[in-house]
Amino acid sequence: MSKQGPPLAVIDLNADAPCCPPLTQRRVPAEAAVVLAPAFKALGDPVRLQLMSMIASAEDGEVCVCDLTPAFDLTGPTISHHLKTLREAGLVDAERRGTWVYYRARPGILRQLAALLSIEPALSSQA
Amino acid sequence: MSKQGPPLAVIDLNADAPCCPPLTQRRVPAEAAVVLAPAFKALGDPVRLQLMSMIASAEDGEVCVCDLTPAFDLTGPTISHHLKTLREAGLVDAERRGTWVYYRARPGILRQLAALLSIEPALSSQA
DNA sequence: CGCCTGTCTCGACGTCCGTCTAGCCAGACA
DNA sequence: TGTCTGGCTAGACGGACGTCGAGACAGGCG
Numbered sequence A, B: 001m002s003k004q005g006p007p008l009a010v011i012d013l014n015a016d017a018p019c020c021p022p023l024t025q026r027r028v029p030a031e032a033a034v035v036l037a038p039a040f041k042a043l044g045d046p047v048r049l050q051l052m053s054m055i056a057s058a059e060d061g062e063v064c065v066c067d068l069t070p071a072f073d074l075t076g077p078t079i080s081h082h083l084k085t086l087r088e089a090g091l092v093d094a095e096r097r098g099t100w101v102y103y104r105a106r107p108g109i110l111r112q113l114a115a116l117l118s119i120e121p122a123l124s125s126q127a
Numbered sequence C: 001c002g003c004c005t006g007t008c009t010c011g012a013c014g015t016c017c018g019t020c021t022a023g024c025c026a027g028a029c030a
Numbered sequence D: 001t002g003t004c005t006g007g008c009t010a011g012a013c014g015g016a017c018g019t020c021g022a023g024a025c026a027g028g029c030g
Helices: A030-042 A046-056 A065-071 A076-088 A107-117 B030-042 B046-056 B065-071 B076-088 B107-117
Strands: A062-064 A092-097 A100-105 B062-064 B092-097 B100-105
Touching (some): A030 A107, A030 B046, A046 A062, A046 A100, A062 A065, A076 A092, B030 B076, B046 B076, B046 B100, B065 B100, B076 B092
Antiparallel strands (some): B062 B100
């Protein structure tokens, strides 16, 4: 392990402020690309994109898995697998309350991705 | 073929206006998810994310492949393959001029993706 | 005209992904 | 306490993906 220090830890996907300027303005650093790419990858499936949308647009900010599963022509385990992928990508959080499991979006990383793709300059806290 | 009208053709990834409201506001329709997911998938690789960034942030709006290849520890064919993936996802355009091939970003689809992830309401209708 | 440089295409190989079936665990209710 | 329902995990299989090497094609230059 001859890693040269911890240059990766600085990238916080849950921070409110974007980690990097939009990719149209400056080349994305390799470290940031390694961290952010899995999030894009997780959204790179039609089912997961819809799941993410259903979770993020939920009225109460959260959705029961029991409402997610019947919306697709897929078995329960498959939906569960996709939700796990979204969870491991840091896009959603899961919480069990009684009988049901509820999923909730993490706005921080969504902001990161949006900022990276945005055409406008990053008008956030960083001066 | 008892399709009720053409619901798929309306999704134009190169349009300036977003095809759908942000995914935090309304569930992404299945048709849109099928069209948009491949673009996210194409960005779901660290190499392609950096390639996309290098192309989109280029000074002159375009980059020569000969400037892209040496930036990675990968062979020429592999970079070419990644560029082809970006091309097939509609994210970039390629043009041969003389000896070299130049790549250029397509801002339309980038806007689509950014709008989909944005937290703010869609300020689309305004031209 | 012939050679050189730059880039893409094709084929191959190992790995990862999406989906399924089967089975297990946790909580609710009688 | 027994049973039912909801959701996750484990294992397997077919297909797609990432990478490479070899070869082909286009353009420039002497």
